Amino acid sequence: MSDGQVPPPIVASEAAFFLDLDGTLAPIVDDPAAARLDPTAASLLERLIAQTSGALAIVSGRSLTQLDALLAPLRLPLAGSHGLELRRADGGLFEAPELDYDMEEVFAQMRDFAHARDLLLERKPGAIALHYRTAPAAADASMALVDEIASRDDNLRALHGKMVSEVTLAGIDKGSALRSFMTLPAYRDQRPVMVGDDVTDEDGFAAAQSLGGFGLKIGPGPSCAQYRVATMEDFLTWLAAALDPAGSLSEGS
Ligand SMILES: O=P(O)(O)OC[C@H]1O[C@H](O[C@H]2O[C@H](CO)[C@@H](O)[C@H](O)[C@H]2O)[C@H](O)[C@@H](O)[C@@H]1O
Numbered sequence: 001m002s003d004g005q006v007p008p009p010i011v012a013s014e015a016a017f018f019l020d021l022d023g024t025l026a027p028i029v030d031d032p033a034a035a036r037l038d039p040t041a042a043s044l045l046e047r048l049i050a051q052t053s054g055a056l057a058i059v060s061g062r063s064l065t066q067l068d069a070l071l072a073p074l075r076l077p078l079a080g081s082h083g084l085e086l087r088r089a090d091g092g093l094f095e096a097p098e099l100d101y102d103m104e105e106v107f108a109q110m111r112d113f114a115h116a117r118d119l120l121l122e123r124k125p126g127a128i129a130l131h132y133r134t135a136p137a138a139a140d141a142s143m144a145l146v147d148e149i150a151s152r153d154d155n156l157r158a159l160h161g162k163m164v165s166e167v168t169l170a171g172i173d174k175g176s177a178l179r180s181f182m183t184l185p186a187y188r189d190q191r192p193v194m195v196g197d198d199v200t201d202e203d204g205f206a207a208a209q210s211l212g213g214f215g216l217k218i219g220p221g222p223s224c225a226q227y228r229v230a231t232m233e234d235f236l237t238w239l240a241a242a243l244d245p246a247g248s249l250s251e252g253s
Pocket residue numbers: 020021022023027028029030031032033035059060061062122129131133161162163164198200
């Protein structure tokens with residue numbers, strides 16, 4: 001469990017960074033379509049690509065299409081849809097695992113539920129997300145529905161994030177995504193650092209730590225991450241220091 005310690009200073013060029021998006025690089029907002037990359041995060045990402053020689057990836061519950069739109073004009077290595085869609089720096093896709101499950105019936109049931117309660121339903125590759133940020137009274141029923149659907153079949157998994165509950169395909173997660181990237185030459189000799197703010201990042205924290213790196217949790221809540229900071233801004237400040245270990249930029253030179 002995380003003991004709340006702030007991570008020690010590190011040198012960015014020695015790490016491979018795996019960064020969650022919502023709540024880590026983009027502030028949380030009511031409408032998922034209105035989320036925008038934090039401007040400081042955007043400029044730090046550009047420096048991170050250069051200093052790590054490309055050893056980074058955005059690891060998100062969002063689809064690749066959504067991630068590209070949010071990160072434009074940057075085109076980064078991505079793990080989208082909670083690890084189902086993996087794209088390398090050269091634009092090539094990792095071979096997707098054999099996870100055959102027809103989500104149509106699940107979608108129809110969740111659509112009817114969402115419609116009756118005026119909830120936002122988001123369909124992504126291998127996942128269907130029910131959002132209740134603007135209707136918190138529907139949280140318990142939404143979680144119960146997703147748990148019930150996922151319990152019907154071993155191919156399905158329930159994932160409860162920040163005011164969102166998702167039915168996803170079982171067998172893939174942010175941890176498996178991180179492990180796949182760490183087999184690539186650009187990442188292999190680097191120390192993996194996974195940063196995220198949500199329950200859905202826990203598999204990534206565990207994978208980074210089992211490979212000799214660490215997890216960094218943003219905000220409160222139980223976590224297996226070794227380190228923690230209170231806010232996204234605290235994380236960005238720490239990241240800026242890792243990108244400038246000599247402190248030359250902050251001295252105004
Ligand atoms: O893994 P992440 O990059 O953190 O993606 C997790 C989910 O993010 C989005 O939902 C979350 O952010 C929204 C915008 O701030 C917010 O309205 C919502 O309540 C959050 O749960 C995205 O819409 C989901 O598809 C992702 O799974």
